[in-house]
Amino acid sequence: MRILRLFFVFFRIGLMNELQYRANFFVQLLKTAFNITWSLAAVTVVFSHTSDLNGWQPAELVALLGVFVLMSGLIGVVIQPSMERLIEDVREGTLDFALTKPEEAQILVSIGQVRVWRLVDVVVGPIVIGAALYYMGRGIGLEIALQFGVTLLAGSVIMYSFWLMLSTIAFWFIRIENILIVFHSMFEAARWPITIYPGWLRTALTFLVPVAFAVTVPSEAIVGRLSEGFLYGAVALAAVMLVGSRWFWRLGVKQYSGASA
Amino acid sequence: MSRFADIYTTLFKISVAIMLQYRAVLVIWLIGLVLQPIIYLVVWLTVAEARGGQVGDFDKAGLAAYYIVLMIVNHATFDWHMYEMGYRVRTGAFSPLLLQPLHPIHRDIIENVAYKFITLSVMLPAILLLTWLFEPSFGAPIWAVAAFVPALLMAFLVRFFVEWSLALSAFWITDTSGLNQMYVIAALFLTGQMAPLSLMPQWVQSVAGVLPFRWMVAFPVELLLGRLSPEQVFDGFLMQALWLGAGLAVLALTWSRAARRYSAVGA
Amino acid sequence: MSDTSAIRLDDLSKTYRVPVREPGLAAALKSIVRRQHREVEAVKQISYEVAAGEIVGFLGPNGAGKTTALKMLSGLLNPTAGEVRVLGHEPFRRDRDFLRQITLVMGNRNQLVWDIPVSDSFERNRAIYRLPQEEFRRTVDGLAELLDLGDLLDKPVRNLSLGERMKCEIAAALLHRPKILFLDEPTIGLDVTMQRRLRRFIKEYNKRYEATVLLTSHYMADVEALCHRVVVIHHGQLLFDGNLSSLVERFSPHKTVALDLEQEGMDLSAYGEVVSTDGSRVTLLVRKEEAARITGQLLADLPVIDLTVEEPSIEEVIEQVFAQEVE
Numbered sequence: 085m086r087i088l089r090l091f092f093v094f095f096r097i098g099l100m101n102e103l104q105y106r107a108n109f110f111v112q113l114l115k116t117a118f119n120i121t122w123s124l125a126a127v128t129v130v131f132s133h134t135s136d137l138n139g140w141q142p143a144e145l146v147a148l149l150g151v152f153v154l155m156s157g158l159i160g161v162v163i164q165p166s167m168e169r170l171i172e173d174v175r176e177g178t179l180d181f182a183l184t185k186p187e188e189a190q191i192l193v194s195i196g197q198v199r200v201w202r203l204v205d206v207v208v209g210p211i212v213i214g215a216a217l218y219y220m221g222r223g224i225g226l227e228i229a230l231q232f233g234v235t236l237l238a239g240s241v242i243m244y245s246f247w248l249m250l251s252t253i254a255f256w257f258i259r260i261e262n263i264l265i266v267f268h269s270m271f272e273a274a275r276w277p278i279t280i281y282p283g284w285l286r287t288a289l290t291f292l293v294p295v296a297f298a299v300t301v302p303s304e305a306i307v308g309r310l311s312e313g314f315l316y317g318a319v320a321l322a323a324v325m326l327v328g329s330r331w332f333w334r335l336g337v338k339q340y341s342g343a344s345a
Numbered sequence: 346m347s348r349f350a351d352i353y354t355t356l357f358k359i360s361v362a363i364m365l366q367y368r369a370v371l372v373i374w375l376i377g378l379v380l381q382p383i384i385y386l387v388v389w390l391t392v393a394e395a396r397g398g399q400v401g402d403f404d405k406a407g408l409a410a411y412y413i414v415l416m417i418v419n420h421a422t423f424d425w426h427m428y429e430m431g432y433r434v435r436t437g438a439f440s441p442l443l444l445q446p447l448h449p450i451h452r453d454i455i456e457n458v459a460y461k462f463i464t465l466s467v468m469l470p471a472i473l474l475l476t477w478l479f480e481p482s483f484g485a486p487i488w489a490v491a492a493f494v495p496a497l498l499m500a501f502l503v504r505f506f507v508e509w510s511l512a513l514s515a516f517w518i519t520d521t522s523g524l525n526q527m528y529v530i531a532a533l534f535l536t537g538q539m540a541p542l543s544l545m546p547q548w549v550q551s552v553a554g555v556l557p558f559r560w561m562v563a564f565p566v567e568l569l570l571g572r573l574s575p576e577q578v579f580d581g582f583l584m585q586a587l588w589l590g591a592g593l594a595v596l597a598l599t600w601s602r603a604a605r606r607y608s609a610v611g612a
Numbered sequence: 613m614s615d616t617s618a619i620r621l622d623d624l625s626k627t628y629r630v631p632v633r634e635p636g637l638a639a640a641l642k643s644i645v646r647r648q649h650r651e652v653e654a655v656k657q658i659s660y661e662v663a664a665g666e667i668v669g670f671l672g673p674n675g676a677g678k679t680t681a682l683k684m685l686s687g688l689l690n691p692t693a694g695e696v697r698v699l700g701h702e703p704f705r706r707d708r709d710f711l712r713q714i715t716l717v718m719g720n721r722n723q724l725v726w727d728i729p730v731s732d733s734f735e736r737n738r739a740i741y742r743l744p745q746e747e748f749r750r751t752v753d754g755l756a757e758l759l760d761l762g763d764l765l766d767k768p769v770r771n772l773s774l775g776e777r778m779k780c781e782i783a784a785a786l787l788h789r790p791k792i793l794f795l796d797e798p799t800i801g802l803d804v805t806m807q808r809r810l811r812r813f814i815k816e817y818n819k820r821y822e823a824t825v826l827l828t829s830h831y832m833a834d835v836e837a838l839c840h841r842v843v844v845i846h847h848g849q850l851l852f853d854g855n856l857s858s859l860v861e862r863f864s865p866h867k868t869v870a871l872d873l874e875q876e877g878m879d880l881s882a883y884g885e886v887v888s889t890d891g892s893r894v895t896l897l898v899r900k901e902e903a904a905r906i907t908g909q910l911l912a913d914l915p916v917i918d919l920t921v922e923e924p925s926i927e928e929v930i931e932q933v934f935a936q937e938v939e
Contacts, residue, residue, distance in 0.1 A: 104631075105519075105520070107519060107520055108520060110523075111520050111522060111523040114523045114526075114527075115522070115523055115526050118523075118526055118527055118530055119526075121530075122530040122533065122534070125534065126534075126539055129534075129539065129540055129544070129545060129546070130388060130389075130392060130540075132546070133392050133396070133400050133401065133544065134392045134395045134396060134400075136395060137388070137391055137392065137395070138391050138395075259369075262369075262370050262373045262374075263373065265373060265374070265377060266373055266376050266377070268377075269376060269377035269380045269381065270376075270380065272380070272381065272384065273380065273384050275384075276384065276387075276388055280387055280388065280391045281387050282387065282478070285383070285387075348742055351739055351742075352739045352740060352742070355735055355736065355738070355739035356736060356739055356740075359725070359728065359732050359733075359735065359736050362728050362732060363725055363727055363728055366727040366728070440683075440688050441721075441723050443687070443688060443706060444686060444687065444688065444706075444711060444714075444715075444716055445711065445740050445741070446708040446711040446712050446740065446741060446742075447740045604706070605690060605704070608687075608688060608689050608690040608704055
């Protein structure tokens, strides 16, 4: 509850801040529109040569696209901006401000920066998913909806933990921004089902940079093709990564206070 | 002319020295450099798989060869200053460049060439890695290999001048990221990065051929793969020359306006 | 234009358009739809001339329009109205010939490349300004000697202290031996020794190359040491143009009288404004024209041990100037 309230405060500040730059809203709208248009176009081009991509039908791939947009929105609204800020704070030494506040520092840095307009993606993603389901003429039962919800939540937690761990490296190595570029190129790979990639790359996208759990797994859930193993696997991985990232974060803070004292 | 040679060699050496400070970053860039072509290569290999090993006029080894050469050409011709221009204008980082008695475009060209020179060291292992992973088959007549060199050089120039002219929009628009994204997406489809142009619908191929896109990337790629007839290559050089001229003309017309605009908004 | 004036401003004005925004979420939302603008006159019809070889202090509080004016003079900004001529050029055209003769140093910005040795950055400027090798060597040697650069030239910029970096920054900006120097807060953030050193250097450079210098600074010591003449602007308007000494005369109607008395705790408020009382030592502020009369009276009326009359410091005067509103 406390986290939500704090989040709302930061959200409000972010909103007021961004409203100054009205063009940004339209720019974001435009970007999302481009993003979806070109992805659909790419899907169209691919399916003009085949009717099935490694078992995925066109409409199913559109659903995956919706999940991709939704997930990149979730990352873009709060995770990425907050973590970029964290890295900068560590470098500039301004993390002291967060550490001296009477609130759990991990929470403060995790929601400290909100990029409001990215919510456009969070709204548009589900619309695309809905459209794809409608096109497939498939309603979703309670079980599927539940599986989707659980895997989506697990995916978000995995992404958050992954970003937190990545950013925490900044406590030891100051120049870390470039690693974020790696994430972005890896995340791009998630526009397509991870199953199409050759084994070594699939492994990397599942365990090294776990974008498979962020996009492919929830997508498999929504099209009703999720194996039980992956469902439990996602939940387990989310739990492990959440705990692990918390531990790593504390280690980082200890290092930080040790170094700056 | 010899004065320009001095500027270019001196600045080139210094740019290389600066970039060598960021060696670790090169390795990181390597990942992005290799991954993007792999994504589309894999997508098309999957399609080919579903259709018995052939899609359009490409078999699997042909697709692998296409994407490896594409990676080389795309890397050789790309330029990042387009994304920097907005930042330069907003923060006033353009000011010192304007106060020097040298057109800023020279520095950008030199930086680009220096970057390409240094990244050769990651390019070569990337090529070997992809060759080992995807087993491409190359085959082009000698004349095509020879013609590839000037085609690549022209492709670089066309792309540089077109993108630099486009980047000048940063002087009028505060946030150019939307425009840049639109351009990148158009380029993704029209330069043959998402798919070989021959796998695209006919109308897309026509658009790509009329606009500068095809001549910035796809043309040298197809040339080196031995997929073009001498007549097509001749036409290609002609189109490159045409678009290079157009790019230079636009730049000449807009540059002084852009600089004046910069001085109007407050450096 | 007379041959001797290196810089000339004629009714120079610059107006910016800035968006207006009220606080609060509702106002912010409203501004998305319709945005209100306001015109800000950063510089209002300023005119002055600077002769070749002169060092002029350009003073004004933060936001007075100094930097805007400097940017118009160096060619980064287009004037909204009025005229500027620097060495006979219109700066905003940025002719090569013009750019080769000026330099702009901003104390809070650097043009040296962070990661490579200073000499490499110098080398870059040599190429860009197309300086002949021979002449370049001589200039570098000269600057190295004047600024005591020593082995700093071989170090990467990131390993230099702020003061060392500023010395190199200035040297880099002067490699092409500009005739006109625009110095915007060149001593900002430096310690006192380094400030003094830079001041001495600027003076020396001015003498050696007969360069014209236009300098802004918050440190009055800079201005006192370097400039006979100052131009003061406030709220974009020209407030004063003349000698430093006449600035004091014009803007400070007071003198300070300090007394040592035989007795403690005497009330002297009848003679003037009491600034401070420290035991038997009292400091009074009196109107300039009455200074002579009041000192006479004080000596006659009171048991005075010692009495001094002083002009207020430049610092105080400037403070006073900036405090008053422009009519």
